[in-house]
Amino acid sequence: MIEIQFWWLVVLPLFFGLGWLAARVDIKHVIAQSKSLPSAYFKGLNHLLAGETNKAIEVYVDIAKNNEETIELQFTLGLLFRRRGELERAIRMHQKLLARRDLTESQKEHAQLELAVDFIKSGLFDRAENLLHELSQTNAAKEARVELLAIYQQEHEWQKAIEIAEQLRDESHTYQHEIAQFNCELAAAALVRKQEDQAQAYLENALNTHRQCVRARIMLGEILYGQQQYQAAIDQWLQIEAQDEACISLIARHLLNAYEQLGRINEGIDLLQRFLQRYPELDVVDLIYEQIIARQGVDAAHQFVRERLRDAPSMPGLRKLLEAHLLVAPDDQKPEIELIGKLLHDNTREHTMFYCRECGFKTRQFFWHCPGCNGWETYSPIRGKKRKHAE
Ligand SMILES: [Zn+2]
Structure with a gap:
């Protein structure tokens, strides 16, 4: 009996000691994590803000290795991979997320949506479409429809695009x-x-x-x-x-x-x-000018562009005037006029292009659907002009 009590006297403090040590190790780990995590996050964020996506990815991959349980971090990485064009890695990241059993319903929907976007970017429209249709009865239905609309536009499935757009209609859009x-x-x-x-x-x-x-x-x-x-x-x-x-x-x-x-x-x-x-x-100045030359001759055309420039001074107007001037000027003045016309032409090229008011994409041809940003009716019908969109 005495022997047993003696053993307890030795073992009990040892247990307490071990417990204390374990708690200490744990606390140390937690403190280390709470200290190291934010600084690493900010480091990554700084890289992102500086536009250094590659460096940001390195930092976040490193954090993710040590914090596998951090779901939001994996979403961030998935997005970063996609932005850098590493679509296979983004797909793997989002598939891994989707396979986890500890996701909330909304995290699951988010992962499915992100995976669908990866598939769209990879041109795998069928796979994206299936995932998006599955989301139609969830809280992510609206976002899913926005992506479906993008798919149908890219695939020129206009009837389906109309149906989805009808479902998306609301006061804001x-x-x-x-x-x-x-x-x-x-x-x-x-x-x-x-x-x-x-x-x-x-x-x-x-x-x-x-x-x-x-x-x-x-x-x-x-x-x-x-x-x-x-x-x-x-x-x-x-x-x-x-x-x-x-x-x-x-x-x-x-x-x-x-x-x-x-x-x-x-x-x-x-x-x-x-x-x-x-x-x-x-x-329409060019068009009218052309018609006047053909029907009334160069003097009338010259007169027309002079009046135009006086009423509405503009660089294209000035170019047109030089063009008309060249036709009526004495021969000895023509080389100078030609030179000025050429310089003006080279320096005002932007006036001959159509511009998208959303993304600034410029083209020689007018588009109803911007090839740059896929916006509709974003082009100004006036060359050289970045017009505001009338809703
Ligand atoms: Zn555009």
Whole structure:
């Protein structure tokens, strides 16, 4: 009995000692973690802010190795991999996350959404589409629909895009521009198949969704023009003034052609000149200049561009004036005028391009759908101008 009590006297303090040691080790570990983690996070963040994604990834991979349980960190890494274009690594990271059993419902939905985006970026649309459809009854339904809409636009599945956009409509975003444009895309495809009635129906849908849809108006006029209904085409196109006057530039040449077909070209030229007086920025000076040269000669054309430059001074106007000046100037002045014209041309190239107001993407051709940012109706119809978007 005495012996046992003696043993307890030895063992008990030992247990206490071990417990104390264990607790101490644990506390030390926790303190070390709480101290090291934030500083490492900030280090990573600093790299991110400096645009050094590679260095940020190194830091975060390192943290993740020692903190496998940190779910949010794995999401961050997945995003970073994707941003750096390492899509396979992003996919693996999000698949690993999705396989975990300790995720909350919303973390699971988030991981599934991120994985779908990885698949979209990799061009694996079918796999993305399946994942996104599975999310349609969850709290992530809206985000999933936004991604589905991106897929359908990339795949030119305009009917499906319309359905999704209808579901996404709310007060903050009506999607009326987009839905009208999707209908215009359907109309364009119908025209390729020579189904004009079908195309007209899509264009009417476009205008019912968005009364100011200039593209639908332009296309309706083009169908009528193709059917040799020139006056009806003109009537369609003249409505563009009330929709968005800057877009008259887009249809000016067609408009003149229609007047020419009716044997009333002068009426067309007068009309364009009146538009130009009302909207001095309109991109129709070249067209009118061309017509005046052909019909009234270089002196009248020269006079026209001089007046234009006086009323609305601009670099393209000045270039045009030099071009006209070259035609009427004495021979000994021509080399200088040519030189000035060339210098001006080289230094004002940006005035000849169309710009996207969202991403600044510039192109020689006008687009309804920006190839840079995939935005709709983000291009100004006036060359060299970055126009604000009218909702
Ligand atoms: Zn853009």
